[in-house]
Amino acid sequence: xxxxxxxxxxxxxxxxxxxxxxxxxxxxxxxxxxxxxxxxxxxxxxxxxxxxxxxxxxxxxxxxxxxxxxxxxxxxxxxxxxxxxxxxxxxxxxxxxxxxxxxxxxxxxxxxxxxxxxxxxxxxxxxxxxxxxxxxxxxxxxxxxxxxxxxxxxxxxxxxxxxxxxxxxxxxxxxxxxxx
Numbered sequence: 001x002x003x004x005x006x007x008x009x010x011x012x013x014x015x016x017x018x019x020x021x022x023x024x025x026x027x028x029x030x031x032x033x034x035x036x037x038x039x040x041x042x043x044x045x046x047x048x049x050x051x052x053x054x055x056x057x058x059x060x061x062x063x064x065x066x067x068x069x070x071x072x073x074x075x076x077x078x079x080x081x082x083x084x085x086x087x088x089x090x091x092x093x094x095x096x097x098x099x100x101x102x103x104x105x106x107x108x109x110x111x112x113x114x115x116x117x118x119x120x121x122x123x124x125x126x127x128x129x130x131x132x133x134x135x136x137x138x139x140x141x142x143x144x145x146x147x148x149x150x151x152x153x154x155x156x157x158x159x160x161x162x163x164x165x166x167x168x169x170x171x172x173x174x175x176x177x178x179x180x
């Protein structure tokens with residue numbers, strides 16, 4: 001059954017045990033101003049530390065929400081399936097977004113796409129909350145955000161939760177993963 005679309009705050013504040021996220025695209029929101037700024041700067045300095053220019057306030061609400069969630073004992077994990085060599089956008093996520101997410105408390109792992117060929121995966125990125133609710137994320141072919149949907153259908157929840165755990169077991173911890 002598809003449920004009404006709760007806000008991100010509601011989804012996280014209602015979680016009591018876990019919030020897991022699987023990302024499977026190689027590009028998201030290609031016109032994101034922070035990504036475009038990073039890309040312009042990275043051309044001249046590919047190793048530019050994110051803290052030298054990253055507008056932390058842009059994601060402060062997200063990080064506050066994750067910290068609040070973690071403080072209640074909710075385990076927040078994110079796994080990314082990526083093509084290698086990675087796209088500029090994934091390089092941005094690796095050097096910038098993940099370097100902000102991990103200090104907020106998220107655990108992050110990376111799975112090279114070639115190691116996911118034998119996995120049955122849902123057709124969309126998703127979040128699963130407490131193995132009871134799924135937030136499916138929809139994107140255009142170009143990576144622009146479209147309206148998502150929420151489902152509490154036990155079959156959808158089971159598929160997504162199982163896919164996430166399978167990816168998580170194979171994936172490489174962010175601290176050990178090196179982009180190519």
